[in-house]
Amino acid sequence: MGIEDERIRDAVKHTEILRAPKQSLYTFGTTNIYYYLVTKPAYSELIKNITETVVREGRVTAERPRIVTPYYLSRLEGFSSEASKYFEALMKEHGSNIRGLFYTYKNEPKELTIVSENLLSVVDKLNAEIDKRGDPLAAIIKGEDELWDVSLMKFISEVTNSSLQENLRQMGSRGLLNIDAAGIPLDARVRIDELFEKVMKGESEPGELQEELERWGLFEEYEDRFFSIFRKGR
Numbered sequence: 001m002g003i004e005d006e007r008i009r010d011a012v013k014h015t016e017i018l019r020a021p022k023q024s025l026y027t028f029g030t031t032n033i034y035y036y037l038v039t040k041p042a043y044s045e046l047i048k049n050i051t052e053t054v055v056r057e058g059r060v061t062a063e064r065p066r067i068v069t070p071y072y073l074s075r076l077e078g079f080s081s082e083a084s085k086y087f088e089a090l091m092k093e094h095g096s097n098i099r100g101l102f103y104t105y106k107n108e109p110k111e112l113t114i115v116s117e118n119l120l121s122v123v124d125k126l127n128a129e130i131d132k133r134g135d136p137l138a139a140i141i142k143g144e145d146e147l148w149d150v151s152l153m154k155f156i157s158e159v160t161n162s163s164l165q166e167n168l169r170q171m172g173s174r175g176l177l178n179i180d181a182a183g184i185p186l187d188a189r190v191r192i193d194e195l196f197e198k199v200m201k202g203e204s205e206p207g208e209l210q211e212e213l214e215r216w217g218l219f220e221e222y223e224d225r226f227f228s229i230f231r232k233g234r
Contacts, residue, residue: 005082007146008082008086008147011082011150012154014143014144015144015151015154015155016141016142017139017140017141017154017155017158018123018140018141019127019130019138019140020139020159021136023137024159024167025163025167026064027064027065027166027167027170027171030061031062032060033060033062033138034137034138035138035139035140035155036055036056036139036140037056037058037140037143038056038123038140038141038142039142039143039144039148040052040053040054040119040145041114041145051116051118052114052116053115053119053122054112054113054115054145055111055112055113055114055115055126056111056148057109057110057111057113058108058152059107059108060105060106060107060108060152061105061108062103062104063106065101065167066102066188067171067185067188077106077107078107078108078109079105079149079153080150082149082150086154087153101168103160105156107152126140127140141155171187176190184218188216192209192212192216192222195208195209195212196225196229200229209226
């Protein structure tokens with residue numbers, strides 16, 4: 001992997017997915033993954049025989065994946081510059097394999113707790129808690145304290161890769177991968193129609209619709225329909 005920052009490489013190397021979600025990312029809806037990211041405190045190297053564990057809880061929201069062209073970049077919210085840099089390196093490494101679908105992720109950190117127990121004991125209790133509430137989308141990740149969201153990004157990458165083929169299969173079964181005479185997949189047309197509807201209802205900004213049209217090179221085709229929104233005064 002072509003990551004120049006040695007700190008990021010080390011964080012990725014020492015990241016372990018201790019409990020993965022039991023199902024793939026949803027193909028036709030929003031997926032909410034609740035994660036527990038456990039780390040040894042950054043100060044543990046300075047203090048001998050420390051038994052504390054840092055537990056970060058949060059939620060990663062993955063919007064419905066969409067068909068994309070190779071130049072169509074994914075969007076991230078709530079991640080540090082280091083995590084974003086790691087994601088860019090992943091994109092370069094995997095090429096078109098990771099860009100076939102557009103995944104939008106939003107990270108929403110919740111609680112941060114320092115527990116006076118060793119990491120293995122904490123993980124056992126977290127597993128028991130997840131089993132008790134029966135959450136198929138909960139995850140436990142062991143990461144690095146200072147670059148914890150790089151560890152989270154590695155987790156997201158693995159979940160995405162494991163979901164990709166099933167997402168594509170389900171889209172294909174509904175004909176959403178079919179390409180029209182203009183070279184545009186049906187899924188993209190569906191997305192554009194949805195955005196037009198949202199803009200008309202005031203649920204989305206025209207700029208988002210225009211951006212989507214321009215990404216696919218379709219603004220000229222939809223130009224009259226786009227400007228009719230303003231003539232109607234929304």
